[in-house]
Amino acid sequence: MKNILYFAVVLLLGAVACSKSEIPTWNEKPRVWFTKANDTTLFSFYSQPEGVEKYAVEIGISMAGGRVATERTVKIEDLGCTNDTSRYEISAVIPANQSSGVLRVTVYKTVNLGNAPDTIGFRICSSEDFEVGLNESLENALVISSKLTRPAWWDKSAEYNLGYYSDKKMEVIMQVEGAFDTLNAGGYSWYSDEIKVLIYKLNKYCKDNNVKYSEDDESVIEFDYLTK
Incomplete structure (x- = not known):
């Protein structure tokens, strides 16, 4: 019985000590x-x-x-x-x-x-x-x-999914509703469905509007693995 009482007192004192150490954090x-x-x-x-x-x-x-x-x-x-x-x-x-x-x-x-x-x-x-x-x-x-500026998020990972940065590609991203805000938000996976759908929209925009790299290069802009 004395042993049980002893442990009960120890536990009570321990609980009081813990509560005293925690009180300052609230202040x-x-x-x-x-x-x-x-x-x-x-x-x-x-x-x-x-x-x-x-x-x-x-x-x-x-x-x-x-x-x-x-x-x-x-x-x-x-x-x-x-x-x-x-x-x-x-x-x-x-x-x-x-x-x-x-x-x-x-x-x-x-x-x-x-x-x-x-x-x-x-x-x-x-x-x-x-x-x-x-x-x-x-x-x-x-x-x-x-004016157009290469954003910080257009890094090596972006190049593997969007291709190399160019002002023309950035213009397209600015034109497609929500594209810049989504890419600028960060914290996403480049392999997420949201990003895959967005890249599809960027490529569709370029094809539908016949957006070319330049007068010297009349190929349609493409957002893909290490594209120019």
């Missing part, structure tokens, strides 16, 4: 980080209707911690851009009662973007409301342009 500040680690987002005014002079690009922010009933600002350090004539404004919030938010970058269609793309860098910082988390996910970049 810690929430932590925030960019949803996609060290990612580069591409935006081109080329993809927008004529006359659009500014556009709000959203970059996802994740949060770990308690939700509250008010909107909270995430502190973002602007790391600057490569061309000081570019214009942009930033704001970042976690909306009320939400566990995620966005960095909203409002970019303007300045003249320099027609000559060369520009890159803007950002870093999430600690603030009165948030600590930072996931150190590898604290920085992000946005590439802006007014």
Whole structure:
């Protein structure tokens, strides 16, 4: 009987010790980080209707911690851009009662973007409301342009499925509804049914509209394994 009582006391003390060690975690500040680690987002005014002079690009922010009933600002350090004539404004919030938010970058269609793309860098910082988390996910970049630019997702894997990058192929992707948004989203398998259907639509568009590589090469553009 004494042994049973002894073990019961030990278990009770252990439970109290565990509860004391867990209590502080409920009082810690929430932590925030960019949803996609060290990612580069591409935006081109080329993809927008004529006359659009500014556009709000959203970059996802994740949060770990308690939700509250008010909107909270995430502190973002602007790391600057490569061309000081570019214009942009930033704001970042976690909306009320939400566990995620966005960095909203409002970019303007300045003249320099027609000559060369520009890159803007950002870093999430600690603030009165948030600590930072996931150190590898604290920085992000946005590439802006007014003309066609090879996107970051068009890598070796893309070449095995779409072929080598060209402005003509990018024009087709911009023309087919939803194609750019799907490919730019990432996180998919190149062998998924969704991507296979999309590649079929791209090739069908080229055939139906007789889209050729150039005046010198009148063959119809093809999206396939290492095609030109």
